[in-house]
Amino acid sequence: MNIKNIISILIIIGPGLYFGYVGKSTEMGLAILSGAVAVAFMNIDKIQRFKGAGFEAEMKKAVEDAYATIENLKELATPLIITVVTNLTYSGRLGGMDPHRKHRFKDELKIISDKLLITDSELEDAMSNFHRYHTWDHISRIADEVHKEQLLSDEHRRKLSELRDYSSSHFPSVNEIKNLFIGTPIPERIQDLIDDYDYYLKNKKLRR
Known part of the structure; x- marks a missing residue:
């Protein structure tokens, strides 16, 4: 025994x-x-x-029914989460929900999908697109600030703008950005934006 x-x-x-x-x-x-x-x-x-x-x-049957319910819940939750993450990525890019709220909602959706043990390629793509778009948004903020303050030469401003490619996951390094400022002091405001970009690139989270 x-x-x-x-x-x-x-x-x-x-x-x-x-x-x-x-x-x-x-x-x-x-x-x-x-x-x-x-x-x-x-x-x-x-x-x-x-x-x-x-x-x-009937314990075993109850457990099997519970698993069946979980699978049904996964099937329901997956497209909903994909839709919400996609909307967070693309909607209101000229206004509306601020990036911090978008990231908070995205993180909460990620927690839900992890708890449900959802593995889905479309969901992974949606999360990847979310981070890709917001990574390029950081480059856009740097370029917009440079244009607003009339920093750099016209050629270097153009090169900075051309770094942006929302369809690509090949992001410029921090050194590539800083090399455009050779001979030009980087203002604190621009340096903060570059630091924000560097942090997001490494952590997929907003620095501030």
């Missing part, structure tokens, strides 16, 4: 024997019933039907 069987017996009869010994028949019956329920759940993977002490349940 293995240790699990010994524990099962003790759980069922131990408390019942005690309450029977002290003359508490009601408590004895409840203890036996509770013990039977506990043992049933301990052996949930092996039991198709458990009956005893007034307790009856």
Whole structure:
């Protein structure tokens, strides 16, 4: 007899024997019933039907039904999450929801998909596109600020603008950006934007 069987017996009869010994028949019956329920759940993977002490349940079928429900939930949740992440990526790019809220919602959706153990190529693509677009947004902010402050030569401003390619995942390095400023001091505001880009590139999270 293995240790699990010994524990099962003790759980069922131990408390019942005690309450029977002290003359508490009601408590004895409840203890036996509770013990039977506990043992049933301990052996949930092996039991198709458990009956005893007034307790009856089709445990294995209940577990199978639960898994079926989870699969149905995954099928429902996957397209919804993909749709929401895609909307977060493309919508309101000229206004509306700010990047911090977008990233918060995206992170919450990622937590939901992870908890549901969803593995789906379209969902992975949606998450990848989200980060790709927001990475290029950082380059856009740098270029826009340079144009606004009339920094660099026309040629270097053009080169900076041409770095942007939202269809590509080949992002320019920080050095590539800084090389355009050779001979020109980088203002603190621009340096902050470059640091934001560098942080997002490495962590896929907003720096500030």
